[in-house]
Amino acid sequence: MARPYDGRPQTGADYLASLDDGRVVIHDGLPVERVAEHPELRGVAHTIASLYDTMHGDAEGDAEGDGDGGDGLVLVPTSDGAGVTHPFWVLPHTRDDLRAQREAIRAWQRRTHGWVGRTPEFMASVVSSMAAHAPFFGRFEQQVRDMYARDQRDVTHYAQALVNPPVDRDLPPDEVADVFLHVVRETDEGVVIRGAKAVVTGAATAQRLLVSHFGGEVQTSDFAIAASVPVGTPGIRIYTRGTPARADQPLASRFAEHDALVVFDDVLVRWEDVFIRDPETMLAFNTGAVGWNVRLVFQATTRLEAKLERIAGLAVRATEIMGTSELRGVQAALGELIAYRDTVAALRDAMIEQAVPSGDSLGPGPQAAMAFAGYGPDAYSRMRVTLQTMLASAFAHLPVPPDALGTEHVLAVEPLLRGSGGADARERLEVMGELWDAVGTGFGARHELYERSYFGQAERMHLGILRAAQATGRVAEWQSR
Template identity: 35%
Template sequence: MIRSGRKYLESLRDGREVWLDGERVKDVTSHPAFRNTAASIAHLYDLAHDSEYRTTLTTPDGVHRAYAIPRSREDLVARREAYKVWAETSYGFLGRTPDYMAGGAAGFAAAPELFDTDTFAGSGNAVAYHRRLAENDLYCAFTITNPHSGTGDDDLVVRVVQERDGGIVVSGAKSIGTGAVFADEVIVGTIEPLAPGDVDHALCFSIPVDTPGLSFVSRRSYEAGARGTFDNPLSSRFDENDSLIVCEDVFVPWERVLTYRNVEATGAMWWRTPAYVNFVHQAATRFWTKLEFLTGVAILLTRMNGTDGLPAVTQSVGRLLGMVAQAKAFVLAAEASCEPVNGGAGGVMPGTEISYAQRIMAAELYPRALQEIKQLAGGSIIQLPASAEDLLHPELGPVVRKYLRAPGTPAEGRIKLLKLAWDALGSEFAARHEQYERFYHGAPHVYLTMQNWAGGAENCERLARACLDGYDLGRTR
C-alpha cells in the first residue's frame, strides 16, 4: 500500500513526545519548527502515491522500490532511479528520507538467518519488520549512536532494565536521531563495536514513535529560524532535524526485538547483511544529486556575475563538474560490481569495495566543493537585504531594486539567487550539512580502517610483487 501525503501527515498526530526549546510540541505538522519539512516529506509520499513518477517509485506489487530485495543489477538500477526522484525533490538536502531505512530493512530480510543466535531467534522478527514497513509504507528512522560523556556511566546508553514474559523494558538514550520526529517507527540499536562481554547493551529493536516513555529532544530548528521561503529556500523546507532519543522504562514487545544479548549479531546485522551497503546506495545517489544542485548554483552565479567566460572560472566550474562525475561514477560502479547475497538466495547487493570507498570520497569531496563555490560567489552572498520585506517596502523597495540589481538581472532575481546560495553555503543550516556530510557514514578512523576489510589490497600487492619478481640484481640494464 502506497499511502498519500495526507495519510502520512495524519499519522504524525499521534501524541508523540517531542521537545523543543523547553516546551513539548503538540503537533509537528503544524508547529513552525517542523511543519514545512513534514509537508516536504508528505510530498514524497504523494509522488509515489499518485504522480507521473509512480511507476519509477513503486513495484508492480505496490510497494516502494526501496523495500524490494534486488535480484539483479537491473533491479539495483531501478531502485537507484527511485532514489534519484526523491533526492531531486529536496535537491539532496533531505538525507534520511523514508527510502533510507527501507533499504536497510530489505537488507535484513535478504539475510535473516544472521538474526538467529544462541540467545535470541530474531529471523522471523527481521522478516516481519521488513514486511510491516513495506506493506504499510512506513517511515522508519534509526538511531544507532551512543551518547558520550566520558564518565564511563553505562546508564546513559539504552539497555534492558527488566525482562517480562511479553517483552523487555529499556532505559537510556541514543543520539543523532535524524528525521526521527517525522517517522512512524524508530529502530534503536548500535553500530559501534561493543566489548565482547557487553551483552547488556547488545540489543536492537524497532518501536512506534508514540510508544509511552519514548521522547525526542530536538536540536535547534533551522526551519523555525527561517524568515520564509524567499529568504531561506532550503532551511525553511528541508530541515530534517536531529534529536536525542530518550527511553524511560519503555516496554518493547518480543516481536519488536531483532537482536538480544548477542554482541556479534547486534553489530553484524548492519555489516553482514546488505543493510549497510543499501544505505550507501541511497546516500550515494543523494550525494550525487546534491553536488549536481550545488554545481548548478555555481553556474548560475558565474553567469549572473558575468564571469563565466574567464579562464579561471571555467576551470573552477570544470572542477565542480568533475566532482559530480566522480559522485555519479561511484553509484554506477557499485551497481556494476554487485555481489550475490548468500550465493544468490538473498538476491544481490551493491559492490562492497566501491560502496565503502564512496564514504571516503563523499566526506572529503563535499567541503572541497563548498570551498570552490564560495570562491566563485565572492562577497556578494554577504551583503544582502535582511529579508524579502525590504523589497516589498513602498519606500525602501525602489532603493534596494536600484542598487542591488546586476547587468541583465533585476534586483529581485539577483537577491533570490544569492539567498539560495547563502542558505546552501554559509548559513547555520549549511554548516550543519557540511559537518553532516563529513560524518555521514561515521568517523574517518572507522571508515578508513574498514576500507582495508573491503578487499582490493591483495590485488594491489600482487601487481607490485609481480614487478619486483620480474627482475633481479643480475639485470642492471
C-alpha cells in the same frame, strides 16, 4: 488505529496524521503540541508528506492507477504481490533492478535537491538488507520477515537510533549504563529498555526508530538490543534544538531536519519488534554481515548527486549574474564542482556494475561503496570552500528578501539590485539566497557537518578500506605482480 490497506503505501495525509501519536518532543526546551504544525518542524514534515503523495498520483502531471507515481517514480509490486511500493523497498536480484532503484531514489531526491538526508526510502537500506539475510537473525527470523513486509507495504518513515551519546567513548558500552541504551529486564510482552541515543536525525518527524548499538563492541546481552520501535511508544522523549530559519531561507524553511537526543525511560519494546538480543549477532550486524552499510552508500550517493546537481546549476547561474562567468579561475572552479558530482555518480554506478550476491538479493559492490565513503566527506568540505571563494561577498549581499521587492521602501532601489546576464533583482536575490542558505547559513554549516560525519570517524573508514583489501587478498595480489 492502522489505516485500511488499499494496495498502495500511505499518503501524505496518512503520514502527517501518524505524527499525532502521543509522541513527546521537546524542541528548544519547550514541549511541542503538534509536530506537523510546529513552525520549525512543519517544513520538513510537509516535504516528506509530498513524497508520499507522489506515490498516489498527487503531484502535478502524475497518472493515477498506472503504477507511475510521477516525477520519474515508477512503483513496483510488493514481495507478496498484494500492492505496489517504492522500488528501493524491494530486494534487487539483477543489475537492472539496481538501476531501477537508482532511478526511484533519484525521483525523490531531485524533488528535495538532496537536502533531506532521511527521506522515507533511506531506511530501506537496512530493513531490506535484513530481509535478504533473514536466517542470520536466528530465533528472530520471522520478526524480521514480518517487519519487512509491513514496512515495504507502508514505506515506513524511520530514523536510525544507533549512535551512543559522545561521553566515555574510551569505555565499552557496557560500562556506561547510566547513559547508554540497555535492557533493564525481559517480560512475557517484550524487553524494557533504558538509556539514550544521540544524533538521531529526523526523530521528531519519523514514524519508527531503528534502535541498535553502533560504535563500540558490546560484551553482555544487557546491551545487545536491536529493534524497531514506534516513536509514540510511552517512555520515549525526543529533545531537539532548532536550526534558526527565516521565512526567506528557501532551503531551511522546507528541508531542515533536526538532530535529536532520544531518551528511553523504561520503554517496553514488544517481542515482535525485537530482532537482536546477543552480542555476537550485534557485532556481525554492525560490521556488515547483512550488507546494509553498502546499500546505505547506494542511497547516499544518489542523494548527494541530486544535491550537487542543484548547487552546480545555481553556481553557474550565479557567476553569470555576477558577470564573472568568463574568468578562467571561475570556470576552473565550476569544472571542479561538476567533476565532484560526476565522481559521486560514477562511484554509485560502479556499485551497480560491481554488484555481488548478498543473501537473497544482489547487493551493490562494496569496493566502490567504501571508496566513496572514504572520499566524499573531505570533497564536500572542499566544495563548500570553493563556492565561498568563488562567489565571495556576492552571495552574502542580500540587502532585502525577495518578498520585499515592489514594496514602498524598496521600490526606489530595485534597479540597483539587478544582476548581469539579464537577471532582474528577483532572480539575483533568489539564486544568491539559495546558495547562501546552502553554504553560508547555519543550515549550510550543519549540512557540511552532516556530510563529513555521515559514515562516522574518517580514520575508522580508511582503516576499514585497508583491512578489507587485505582480507580479500587484493593487497597480496598487488604485491605479487
